Amino acid sequence: MQLWNPADMPKTILIREVGMRDGLQQEKFVVPTNQKIDLINSLNLTGLQAIEVTSFVHPDFVPQLSDAEQVLRGIQRKDSVSYEALVPNEKGLARAQDTDVDEVIFVVSASDEHNLANVKQTRKQSLLALEKIAEKKKDCKVKVTVGTAFGCPFVGEVSYEWVYEIIKTSWELGVHEVFLADTTGMANPRSVYERVSQVRLDFPEISLGLHFHDTRGMGLSNVLAGLQAGVSVYDSSLGGIGGCPFAPGATGNIATEDLVHMVEEMGIHTGVNLPELLKVSKKLQDILGRELPGHILKAGPAFPGSHEKDQRELS
Ligand code: ZN
Numbered sequence: 001m002q003l004w005n006p007a008d009m010p011k012t013i014l015i016r017e018v019g020m021r022d023g024l025q026q027e028k029f030v031v032p033t034n035q036k037i038d039l040i041n042s043l044n045l046t047g048l049q050a051i052e053v054t055s056f057v058h059p060d061f062v063p064q065l066s067d068a069e070q071v072l073r074g075i076q077r078k079d080s081v082s083y084e085a086l087v088p089n090e091k092g093l094a095r096a097q098d099t100d101v102d103e104v105i106f107v108v109s110a111s112d113e114h115n116l117a118n119v120k121q122t123r124k125q126s127l128l129a130l131e132k133i134a135e136k137k138k139d140c141k142v143k144v145t146v147g148t149a150f151g152c153p154f155v156g157e158v159s160y161e162w163v164y165e166i167i168k169t170s171w172e173l174g175v176h177e178v179f180l181a182d183t184t185g186m187a188n189p190r191s192v193y194e195r196v197s198q199v200r201l202d203f204p205e206i207s208l209g210l211h212f213h214d215t216r217g218m219g220l221s222n223v224l225a226g227l228q229a230g231v232s233v234y235d236s237s238l239g240g241i242g243g244c245p246f247a248p249g250a251t252g253n254i255a256t257e258d259l260v261h262m263v264e265e266m267g268i269h270t271g272v273n274l275p276e277l278l279k280v281s282k283k284l285q286d287i288l289g290r291e292l293p294g295h296i297l298k299a300g301p302a303f304p305g306s307h308e309k310d311q312r313e314l315s
Contacts, residue, residue, distance in 0.1 A: 012232065020036060056068050057092060072101055149195065183213065185215020185216045196225075239257070251293040261302070282297065
């Protein structure tokens, strides 16, 4: 019998929970600040090591996240967890630096059309803003997410050159951690494998993460392609919340519990306790008052007993 043992597959992955930012920003119901704080405090107990807690975007732009400072100041911090936030510009960075955020994320879409729709700037203008952010950041680390890295809802195919330009500029500005985001769910396992392999070849020293949306049902397949290409950092959101403003009704980010479940069943460690995580997803489902898209939240783990070991390790 041939055993499953792909050579480049990581043994451990790091999951960044982005539901509190990428997920909630698409939700119409504005979650009260104390409930956001409670959700993040509950996430602290799951073993997750990175949580994107909010965005310092202008409050008029995303009212859901207008309580960024209160959330960051209100949570109980755990040393093993990195608390991160999105900053759209210098002003956002200044606000973030008034809190004790650990890392900030700056998003530039590979396609100009999407970047203009998203932040009203061309890619070049956003890269100039990144330069300012890289200059002015104090203690917090800066990460860059390349949006629409695998396809754009406005122009379709996204040239590798556009992605390359953003990563190269980021690297030159001292940003050593970059995420490729499939913002509107246009990637497929082949495009993921090929694009990721090219980035790894061109930027062997950069730390690369992947951010998938399950808009067209390819989210976890794309994770598998990312694993096969050797990537060990993934974004996902609790319950699979989120959505896509350009595809109404479409599902959101890949669900964190689905991701944990899949890779743990494959023997890849996440450090995340699935039963604890499911409790938090359930709590979020109750707050939002609707069924969330995550599969494991509905069906439960395939082999519930196999996750009890993680439970013991955590306690
Ligand atoms: Zn996203």
